[in-house]
Amino acid sequence: MESHQVRYFVALAEALNFTRAAERCNVTQPSLTRAIKQLEDELGGPLFHRERNNTHLTELGRTMRPFLSQIFDNMQAAKTRARDMLQLKRASLEVGLMCTIGPTKLVDLIGSFRRRYPDVELRLRDGKGQMLQDALIAGELDVAVMGLPEGLDDRLSPIPLFSEDFMITFTPGHRFEAMEEVPAAELDGEPYISRANCEFADHANRIISSLGVNVRPLYRSEREDWVLAMILAGLGWGFTPECSVSLPGLEGRRLVQPNISRTIHVATVRGRPHSPAVGAFVREAVSWRSRGCPAGRVTETLVSADPVAAA
Template structure:
């Protein structure tokens, strides 16, 4: 058994197709199939169930895949650590980001990072804060930009606070409250709301604020991305509470939206989170670019 065989297994598992897996690994399909068949003979179990139309992992394949990914990650880390010891940062860096990140210009940071560390392969994944924090804990991501309600903090990871922010009310430009100097949550109790999906920290921020005020609200539309939320608002379908640092630059160039301060609205804390167990050289390099001292 060798690392290349493990890479072939992972590629087939992820593409569910021998041809696409061979293309990904830059080998001919017959060679990839032969190496996997040899591995199956060596360990005495079938890793894949094959037919003319589909490929699926067997239960043995599912078990093997977990260890194979761990071995490949360890091998990549060994190479990266050796290079870092010689003063060269290389390897992989998996970054997570929430769509409403505002404390840091993530594309600009990644541009500076690439200029300084061109040998690092960077991947970017968007998602909810809970999901991304879990991925950092599980080793799927190296570092993530998160947003959490006040009083909540990502667990099981190292964190540093990037910014504190307060939500503002986002309404259509012709809404009755568009010209108000400020509003309270009670002023909004009868409005139809557009918000993020239930169970996410982005949604919890507003839910907790209304619960603390002893108020109920009607969330008529739920969306996974902020851009859809603002489009629904612009069509007059509802209002929303969104982080001010995120929404102000977007609304400044949009005549269909208006922002109103909320006296007792939600607050959010933006965090940078990374693994507390032996962060990789690539991760430490990004922390350095961000000016974070560990």
Template structure:
């Protein structure tokens, strides 16, 4: 069993495609398929179900994948630790973030990090807070930036609170509310909303606020990125609520203070143990001690 075979399995599992996995691994598809087939013969079990329409993990593949990731992570960490022992920071830095992160200037932090540690490969993953928390717990991501309602806190990871913020209403320039200095949740509840998918942290903070006020609302549109929220708000299809520290970068919409708005907390999280030298160096740039 070889590390490269494990890399191929992980790539296929994450892309659900032998073709895309080969492109990611910079290898021809036939070579990737051959190595996975060779590994399957060695293990005595098929790792993937292959049809003309899709590729998915078998039960054996589901069992193999976490261990394969751990092996690859251990190998990368071993190489990074050797480099750190001779005064170099190398390896990979995987950073997850929500689309509306505002407490930290991520591009600037990465610019500083890149200048200091040019040999580190950086992967950025944008996602929902609950997914990013799980990815840090599993070691897929090293560090992640989250936004959660005040009723929630990341579990199973090291955590530092970065900032607290209130949501504001976002409406089209021609909307009847656009000229108002403030608005209430009750008034907003009469509008059609665009929001994040039900159950996600970005949605829960608003749902809880309306429920606590004894109000219901019509969320006619669900999107996964804040950018697309504004693309629906701008033409007047819906209204929304977004963090006040995020909205200054938006164009083509009007923001209004909500008198009884919900709050959210931004966090940075990282693995409690086994963090890489690259992760420790990035946290240091953020002013966070990885041993906290």
């Protein structure tokens, strides 16, 4: 059964006139008649009684009409849905955001994408970098904003967006406040509040420990609010990406000797066919990079997110 046969049948069932049905379908009458005959052969019997001025459905035609009409409606709905998707209407997009990237850094990107493509259903999923990478490769995400200390998987196609140094964070009054930068040697023996979700924390600990510096973890949590509360209470120092040092009362100094930094990318799967919405998001991310990756205001509700906890 061909799609044009279904379309011709629906038109003829409504018009009950071969000439008018052919005009409605923008085909010649012999073409329409031939297609209906082929459909009748496939279904095993006549669908229409052909009389000079009284074409009407046979019993088989009346039985088949709701089924073929439903097929026709589904075909039309599929074409409309495909057209809307290609025009970025009613499209959906699963975006992974690495949970250790400060929200103020990404909210301008998310907001500008939403304003430019308001009909795209944007679903945000936050998580650890490795989890996002696995989900992206598995097809559970369309695109991700992330970075890993060992670099991204070769199966991904990353575009760098921005780089940021890691800071040593503390409460005002800490001895680090008098320093312009904090050499790693100054961390020796100092109580450390560890961010469990930080992809670079273990990487940094290995580097610092190799220098003979004893980093003394006091507390480790997956909850960012608890980590910040402990630091603000003066119970220890934190290891925080530069763009996340934005909480009032939180002081930060750049870690040096060694300096540790990370690069954040927008990543898709290399060679995988992508929807127009994915291409639109990547283009918006590149545009955001060209504007200097400005931060936004987290107080403004910019998008309806469907976050998934990283734990």
